[in-house]
Amino acid sequence: MAVTEVKQRSPRQLATKFGLIAGIASIYFPVVGITERFNDRTIVDGVLQLGNAIFFVIALAAGYIVAKPRPLPGEEPEPPGPNALLYGALASAIAGLMTGLFVLLADSVNLRPVLISVTGGLIERLSYGGSAASAVLIMIMGGAALGALGAGLQLISTKLRRPVVIALGTALLISLTEPLLNAILREVLSQMGLKNNTSWLYEGGGLSVTGAILVLILTFAGMSWWTTRGSGVKAAYKQRPEQQRKMIKGGALLLAGLFLVYLPQILTSFLAEILGTVGLYILLGLGLNIVVGYAGLLDLGYVAFLAVGGYSTALFVSERSSLGWALPYWQVVPLTIIIATVIGVMIGAPVLRLRGDYLAIVTLGFGEIARVIVLSDWAAPTLGGAQGILGITAPEVFGVDLRDPQNLYYAILACVAIVAFISWRLSRSRVGRAWNAMREDEQVAEAMGVSIIGYKLLAFGTGAALGSLSGMFFAIKLGSVFPSSFNILVSINVLALIILGGMGSIPGVIVGSFVLVGLPELLREFGEFRLLIFGTVLVSLMLLKPEGLIPSRRRQAELHIEEVEEELFEKRADSDGPEPAVT
Amino acid sequence: MSLLEIKGMTKRFGGLTAVDQVDFHVDEGEIVGVIGPNGAGKTTVFNIVTGFYDIDEGEMTFDGGSLIGLKPNQVTKRGIARTFQAIRLFPAMTVLENAMVGQHCRTRAGLGGAIFKGPRTIAEEKKIREAARDALAFFGKRLSPVENELAGSLSYADRRRLEIARAMATEAKLLLLDEPAAGMNPGEKEGLVTLIGRLRDEKGYAVVLIEHDMPVVKGVSDRVTALDYGKKIAEGTYGEVAKNPRVIEAYLGARHEETA
């Protein structure tokens, strides 16, 4: 962001500062139990586990950041000298020292009664087989080495650095997605009539040593080629006529679509199930994206609409529901959507006059109300209390049973495609413009003729309808609904994935869902730290890249426009003084 | 009957009477300048007319219909559009999109239209685009060539111009301009004087402008109204108002030096 510290620190002070931060981070991970749990996940078989990899990344990063050139404003950045290596090493050595001291402390005092994750096993593992005292030494030296290495990345040219960093990142990613990629790879190999032996790439739940080397070399080579030639390729693409570019884009989309259609054929049912879940979250994300991304209304109770969709489906479809009768699906679907929209508008109407941050809290309150009511004895006769509603019959569409995970996946995929199309159309329409205008400046939008209440309700209602659609799939998928499925964390999850991808961006929602829903489902180690990760993602994104990973062009501009504004302010100050209070 | 007719407009904030029994009118095709020291209640009058504040006492009619109780978007639909003293564009939308938002109140496509994009929606979208481009074209080569740039990236004077273009795109009859010359250099101010004149002569707008810059007020106004402490203290041609002792006192009087 625009606020940067202008304070000049000496390199040694900087090294100490980042060393301390890195040290705190290195202690943090074992203390909250991440190190221990993540060590169940192999990165490179027999060489590196995920938990330990975190230490390495921290030490590397500390060195890298310390060595980063810090020019004074207006000065050319000076390339870092060999001294940078020294300071990088110093920073990570400090971090190593702190971690070592922590291990020493934990070895001599039993911290377990308070810090439940600091077990004997953890300490043993952190001591690398030796005594705790030797661990201190190892950590200082190892830290220094890694820190120098990280700083070294600053010394080499950008052309070399980018491929190195990206190769490391790719190796990590390919290793982490082992459960998915390995299954696909095996299937592809066996269908091609080859032996489905993948040990040249994967072993023991992560990359094998050969695999790691292979991936590193290939990505490095590929990226090196791209850094030298990439701009040429891009320029060539840009020079093509509009028509051709559209065709290339369309072709890519089509290929991706075909791949998604084909995917379940080669996946185990476990993976197909995860894919279905990701699809559901994409659906939810697209719905909330209209409310938050387009219209700028921060709705923290979005799960309520998922619940409305799920429960109304269950009530009308299940013969075991309290109604005692059941409707066919083709009647239930529109009915559910109508109910959800009406409820959305009813909730929205009183609170939409409020300022954005109030709205957030009120919707959060509504989400909680929904949960409390569903769980209460009062509503139990109708909604089944904690036992939920069972016996949701599987729908059939043209004789195809949707309960089957594969068929359900296709149904969800089709729904996602339709909803994404609708979102896209909306974003470039009169309605979309009105929403955008409202998000940027409510009062001015109103002065330009946009009915604020009307358009807020429209956004809220549309979001509610789409949310209930996901709820319906949710109920069908499980065959039952329980109140515990609809807790606040779902809302937070959806919000986090939208923000990660970039508010208002449709591809952002899709990527966000894969990263924040797919990955944790795939890697069960992540499961219990999911919320911790969400929290960290939200905070660091807002601090570093508020527009998200795949920003819509507008959003990016909106969040980086301050500089121009400041300049304006200065200009204004020279002119006539502004009228106070009301401007 | 005048286009805009205000009788006895009064607005209080707590104990402070920001606008006190103001009578005011604008005829069709007329340019009226509103002057007065800071805090005289000029912008508050705009805010009341455009529906941002409720009126406490008094009447206001536009084109024969009462404006009382209308929301800002309804006022715009009746045919009054405004600009803001501190420029308020939609900075992250393109120049063209900004102007297209102005067309909002003259068009109707809703959710269904957006999703299915039938012939009517397509035709309407075309109309919106054309009207917006027309409004931009009024500023010659200033805005049209950059219609796909983000509004936030425009120069200061161009932002002021785009605000006016956006107001024009609402197809209003009356434009309320709040300090359009603020922050402009002398050359740009001269251009603004010509431009406001063209607004009336070529497009037939009635214009009310709040302005501190006296040459600008003098250059464009058919009539000038002066406010001080929420009260109207003078009205007439620029020459008459400028000579009015109460106006001179309001601007130069000792009591204002403390508050200025």
Place this chain on the structure above:
Amino acid sequence: MRLALPERWSVQRIVQILLAALLLFVIFKGASATLSEGKFTAAAWKSLIVTGLALGGLYALIAMGYTLVYGILFIINFAHGEVFMSGALSTFFVARALNDSGFLNDQPVLSIGILLLFSMLVSTTIAVLLERIAYRPLRGSPRLVPLITAIGASLFLQNTFRGMFGAKVRAYPQIELLKGTVDIFGFVVGKSQLLVIAGAALLVVGLFFFIDRTKTGRAMRAVGEDKEIASLMGIDVDRVIVTTFAIGGMLAGAAGVLWAINFKQVDFFMGFVPGIKAFTAAVLGGIGNVVGAALGGLILGLLEAVAPALLLTGYDVPSPNQLKDVIAFSVLVFVLIFKPGGILGSDEPEKV
């Protein structure tokens, strides 16, 4: 051309009035049904009121943090519930150690002092770190940005404490001295409740004095009015903001210990619901207004304790206490509908 109805009678206004009438009817009918059934004795009502007062005092203490920060920065420090939790949960281990050594019951007054100090220290640290790391770099960015950061920070803190101290609910050690009840004007008050009410009252009054009389308090008010002018007047705005967070943290920390003593259990999730409710209290009183937060806290606490019995029993709702959160949140919604500025706030229109 005035119509018979004043212009203010817009559709919105009419809907509001109808809604208010309906609400009053529902309340009246429920309450009268409950009272005519005579299911609750006078003693039962009195005990509910005492419960409500204690709860209200706690809400008031936490609400101060929201209202102080909002008064100065105009952001909702959504993570404030976690500030409260951090003090309460980490102090559990001190309390357990004191209990195991026997010190807790040998020197109960001193022990409570130690617990309060420790909890306030932890909460203050967390609050100040929050400001420094999460909020300060975001000053001046669009409003939703700090709010999202706050949600993230809240998740982060919750799960960090969970990771460190575990997910289980811990039974807070009990102090012998605080067992039993006393009789005050016919109200039977638990001794721990008495401690909570007295402690909360003392702290809140102390805060009033601080803001009203001290130089720092005046600086806080000045920064709330206008940061630029305050800094021109030689006030170190950053320091005032940190102080504000620190005071909010201190009060939340104190509330943490008092909460633990009153409800006898702590866990990592305990900050979430009280956090939202304290925010509700702050809004109810008029956010940004310190007296309002105290008042809002008390009213909310009383409502939450008394209303389920008074209103819902009349409608034969089974286990009405399950729905107390619904009542608390409904209060928030209704306040925002009828008087968005809160009881002591003003409803002036937003600046145009």
